[in-house]
Amino acid sequence: MIVAVCAVIATVLFITRGGDEEASASPTPAGAAAQNGYGQSGTAGYGQSSGAAHGADAQNEAAEDAQSGPTEPQPVTEVDKTFLVKVRQAGLWEIPAGRLAQTNASSEAVKRAGLHLMDGHSKLDQLVREDAKILGVAIPDEATAEQQGWVKQMENARGAEFDRLFANLLRASHGKIFATIGEVRAATQNDLIRRHARQANQTVLDHLEVLEDTGLVDSATFADVEKSVTPK
Structure with a gap:
């Protein structure tokens, strides 16, 4: 137990x-x-x-x-101002040249190029007037005396003569300004000028191509442009 x-x-x-x-x-x-x-x-x-x-x-x-916050004003150089002036002057004679192509040309390719000039430079002209106002840059109301002389030559030409004159005058002018646009775009410190140069570059390239498509640009015209844009 x-x-x-x-x-x-x-x-x-x-x-x-x-x-x-x-x-x-x-x-x-x-x-x-x-x-x-x-x-x-x-x-x-x-x-x-x-x-x-x-x-x-x-x-x-x-x-x-x-x-x-506040930002400093972007510089506008003399090169920037000259660029806006040249774009404005280009439109003041190339738009009338494009109109003349519709009445004086015999080539459909030249008439087509004229339409491209009228359209492209009308848009650029609106842009240049807007930018010039914003940046306080004075721009001209008429083309240079030389450019006005080119328009006079085309006014007095018809048919095949007009076609060749138009193609070579406009191709030379566009070739020379094309190089200038690249220089401006590469160097400018101003956002508005950069935008403008980009639009101008696209427009001028289009015009170069439609002018070359006419098949009327002489070798002498290319040589003249080459001489003009080659660094001295």
Whole structure:
């Protein structure tokens, strides 16, 4: 009987001690898991994301301030001014030349080239007047005396004579200004002049091609342009 009672007491003591050991052991891994999962990974992840977002916000604010803040006026050089004047003068004689091609030419290719001149220089002329007003550049209201003389020659020509005269006068003029446009675009510090030079470049290139498509441009015209644009 005594042996049985002792056995029961021993069993109760064993179970109680085992439960106490399990209870005391369990907080340690749970605490470690919490520290690793939140204290390092969680906290570090949140801190990094928040810092990156704050940095991006600061950069965006700085960019907005730079855009909204005062800016210095962009320089307008004498080269820029001369460029606008030449574009204006080109339109003042090439648009009338394009009109003459519709009435005096015998070649359909020449008439087509004339239409390209009228369209392209009408758009450029509107742009040059807008930019000149913004930049405070005085532009002329008439072509040069030489350009007016070219228009007179074409007014007095008809048929095949007009076709050849038109093709060579206009191809020479466009070839020379084409080189100047590249120089202006490469050197100017003014955004409006850059935009204008890009548009002028595209327009003049189109005109060079339609004039060459007439098949009437003489080798002497190409030689004259080459001599004019070759660096001295």
